Amino acid sequence: MQTALLTAFGAPREIRELRIPEPGPGGVLTRVAGVGACRSGLNVMSGRSRDGPGTPLVLGHQVAGHVAGLRRRIVLAARTSEHGVVRVVSSRSTAELTLSEATRFRTLLDRAFEGRFTDALWRQALGGVHFFVEEDGVPISHASVVPRLLAVPDRELNTGYVEAVGTRHRDRGKGLARSVLAAAQRHIADNYKLGALHSVLPTFYEHLGWERWRGPTFVRTRSGLMRTETDDGCIHIWRVPAAATLDLDDPISCEWRPGFVW
Numbered sequence: 001m002q003t004a005l006l007t008a009f010g011a012p013r014e015i016r017e018l019r020i021p022e023p024g025p026g027g028v029l030t031r032v033a034g035v036g037a038c039r040s041g042l043n044v045m046s047g048r049s050r051d052g053p054g055t056p057l058v059l060g061h062q063v064a065g066h067v068a069g070l071r072r073r074i075v076l077a078a079r080t081s082e083h084g085v086v087r088v089v090s091s092r093s094t095a096e097l098t099l100s101e102a103t104r105f106r107t108l109l110d111r112a113f114e115g116r117f118t119d120a121l122w123r124q125a126l127g128g129v130h131f132f133v134e135e136d137g138v139p140i141s142h143a144s145v146v147p148r149l150l151a152v153p154d155r156e157l158n159t160g161y162v163e164a165v166g167t168r169h170r171d172r173g174k175g176l177a178r179s180v181l182a183a184a185q186r187h188i189a190d191n192y193k194l195g196a197l198h199s200v201l202p203t204f205y206e207h208l209g210w211e212r213w214r215g216p217t218f219v220r221t222r223s224g225l226m227r228t229e230t231d232d233g234c235i236h237i238w239r240v241p242a243a244a245t246l247d248l249d250d251p252i253s254c255e256w257r258p259g260f261v262w
């Protein structure tokens with residue numbers, strides 16, 4: 001990559017080719033489109049200020065550009081809590097989780113669901129992308145999106161299915177699940193034809209823009225379509241443009257999976 005390198009304080013900058021860096025863990029590589037020149041940078045160039053890492057130096061810390069590479073954790077959004085604490089929503093695919101990270105998510109969910117979060121529910125939360133907020137390295141809110149194939153009359157829809165939504169007890173009511181779900185919804189809009197989930201907390205999701213499916217629910221099995229009456233009224237969808245015309249009163253089916261089919 002081409003850079004304007006300051007080789008000595010007060011010296012003119014030199015155009016040099018440098019190796020493109022690899023993003024470190026949790027890092028993002030940005031292809032720079034523009035960079036601001038600020039007073040502190042000009043002071044360094046003129047030799048008036050010698051604070052900082054020393055030469056050789058690539059100046060410019062107000063950078064705008066495009067994400068050209070990333071590693072492991074993607075920071076999707078940051079919001080400041082009422083105490084001035086920055087809450088960052090990150091994402092990570094299941095394949096990239098270390099065992100200890102997976103264990104920390106599981107511990108959060110076990111506690112959030114007060115012992116009702118079973119191994120089957122955990123398995124169903126794996127295989128996609130996890131969205132989470134951490135505090136001091138500990139996850140305090142989580143949701144994951146896994147790929148599924150839902151079908152309505154005459155149509156199959158690649159669906160981002162939301163699983164394992166939970167927030168640590170003492171952090172509830174601070175908008176964390178809302179932030180995590182907003183990131184999950186953006187991921188669904190970018191990658192799927194529909195968002196869906198199963199919940200017995202209708203008001204929570206409807207409040208966030210999800211719509212409750214009114215039609216009958218089914219599961220597709222080797223022996224054909226089977227009714228799943230107990231799940232009727234529990235399925236919620238998030239419409240992306242491809243799902244704009246879906247009729248909430250139509251029948252809807254999911255592919256069979258072990259554990260809870262919906």
Ligand SMILES: CC(C)(COP(=O)(O)OP(=O)(O)OC[C@H]1O[C@@H](n2cnc3c(N)ncnc32)[C@H](O)[C@@H]1OP(=O)(O)O)[C@@H](O)C(=O)NCCC(=O)NCCS
Binds near residue numbers: 165171179203207
């Ligand atoms: C449900 C849960 C994830 C909410 O997490 P949270 O971080 O407190 O949620 P938020 O603060 O982002 O709340 C977002 C909105 O939903 C509302 N809300 C929160 N919990 C709700 C609930 N149980 N029922 C209905 N609405 C709820 C909030 O009032 C808020 O609305 P507002 O923005 O108008 O104030 C959390 O209570 C939890 O972990 N529960 C146990 C696990 C669970 O039931 N998960 C959902 C399974 S489908």
